[in-house]
Amino acid sequence: MATSVVIPEATRKRMLLLLHLLETWPESKITSLQISGQTGWKDSLIRHDLWLLGYNKGVSNGYQTVDLRTAINQALGLEAQTKNCCIVGLGRLGAALLDEKLTEDTPFVIKAGFDSNVNRVEILRSNFPLYPAHDMNWVIKQEKISLAVLTVADKDAQVMAERLIAAGIKGIVNMTRCVLKVPPEIKVENLSVINALKLVN
């Protein structure tokens, strides 16, 4: 097994994609070469990743998909109970995320949507409770929400992030184009569509 227990960021990202691939893999067994064929990643990299996770049940035989899935989930701390999250900013993009299907078969539960426009909160139809932004603090605490998806206007991104953190949020999926300045213990993933288009262009 690998000496360290810290799983590198790059490996975590691949493992999430692999997890999804395993869910739809038709056979009960899979080899590092087959994974390589499906993903384009080097087979040695996949074996190395699994080695980092401390997984070694595949010796010379390939991996049992079911077993591998639970191992990855466990290693990444995803097998735990559900996590509560919220959507902050209910413009077109934010409102589109208020969809039960999105979190179906995932460990995430959307507990609330927030928008600073009280009017929008009242008009929008949703299966989730919506609140004006000034209720963020108590709702996040009461509903034990630990994750947020930030879909506000760019100019409000930093202020809203700070209010989320003050309310006790631990991770933010940032869909704005802004860099969020946050304390080191808060995790942020940047998911701006425009920035992504610039990267693939």
Add this chain to the structure above:
Amino acid sequence: MATSVVIPEATRKRMLLLLHLLETWPESKITSLQISGQTGWKDSLIRHDLWLLGYNKGVSNGYQTVDLRTAINQALGLEAQTKNCCIVGLGRLGAALLDEKLTEDTPFVIKAGFDSNVNRVEILRSNFPLYPAHDMNWVIKQEKISLAVLTVADKDAQVMAERLIAAGIKGIVNMTRCVLKVPPEIKVENLSVINALKLVN
């Protein structure tokens, strides 16, 4: 100047965020330490990034924001004429991206939306022309579309990606949870909200 002309991926990502920061920076000058204060990145990293870009107009005085912006745009090849893109898969998420405001002040123009459900294509209201998925090939060629945002159901992701590539697409923003297997010359950015939630959890 840096010897190499290849700008690393990590630097490109930071530069896109920096670009957006510069757009809203109130003063005409900015120093690497000020950028560090806004982003949390080490000041030396910022200077190193700019060195990689071949930028050296800041000597001991900080950078002129306007000048720096054009330099970054140039180095990343973003100052060119507009790029045409399309949205593939018009579920809640895809439909939400059919928004003029999204590409406002960006070099991107949405030229088409596609969905394999003909019914949905006819019913959806949009400022952009919508087509059934089987028209993808000719529309992409006729409209000279080079980039696609993929928001289809996971099970259709790989097939649709292949059809896009066959039609001549060069870059894909992949909002599904799947790994896309594509030829090395095609650029892909993965932007799955669920995978991002798993990363920040």
Add this chain to the structure above:
DNA sequence: ATTTGTGAACAGTTTCACAGCG
């Protein structure tokens, strides 16, 4: 005094090579 430009040192990530298991 402050701030950049630069390369060397350091840290993180991927690939290689191959021993050992089934």
Add this chain to the structure above:
DNA sequence: CGCTGTGAAACTGTTCACAAAT
């Protein structure tokens, strides 16, 4: 004999240290 497990080697990206510029 094909396939994994493992550490070393190669590579990429980040931080440090300091000379040079204003």
